[in-house]
Amino acid sequence: MAKRGKLTVVYGPMFAGKTTWLVRHTEKLQKAGKQVSVFSPKLDDRYGKDAHLHAHSGLSTAATLVDEKHVGAMRDEFARLGAGATAIFDEAMFFATDIVDTVTSLLEQGVDVVAAGLDLDYRRQPFGVMPTLMAMADEAVPLTAQCYKCGETAAYTERLAGGEGEIVVGAADKYQPACERCHQVYAEA
Ligand code: TMP
C-alpha cells in the first residue's frame, strides 16, 4: 500500500497571499518533476471563467474548475492521481462537506493534498468545511495580511459591500483585511 499522503491547510484572511503560496508551491513541485493537479471552485468567477488560479498579486497557474457542491463527481479524475502526486484545492471554504471524503481518499491513495481558504467569514465565524480540514491537517500554514486601517497584522476580513449573505464573491471592491481592534462586521444600513 502507498504511504499515506500529507494534508497541508493554508489559511488566513483575504489578501494574505494564500493563492500566491499555492502558485509558488505548484511551481516548486513541477520543477521537481512531480505531478500536480490544481482545483478551483466554479463559484469563484472573479477573474472570468478561465481555468486558472489567480492570486491578488497577479500570479496565476492552470487549474481545473470543479463544481464545489459535488466534488465527488470528479471521482474518476481523482482516481487517476498516483501516489506521490499532489492535489491542490483553492477556496476550500466554498466546497460542500463531501470534500472531506475526497481528501481522505486522496490521502489514502498516497496523494498529498493542499487546501487553502478563509478560516473565518466576514463575521469571524468558522467558514464552511475549513475548520474540519484544519483539524485533519498534518501541517497548518497560517498567513496574515496588513490591516487596511492601522497597518497591524490582520487575521480577519472586513466586508465593505455586498449584503449580509455568508457567500459573496468579490475582491478589493468588497473586502479588506483588518486586525482584531479595527475589524467591523458589515451590516446593511
Ligand atoms: P481570497 O481569499 O482568495 O481572496 O478569496 C476569498 C473569497 O471569499 C472571495 O471571493 C470573497 C469570498 N468571501 C465570502 O464569500 N464571504 C466572506 O465572508 C468573506 C470574508 C469572503
Ligand code: MG
Ligand atoms: Mg485567493
Ligand code: ZN
Ligand atoms: Zn487595525
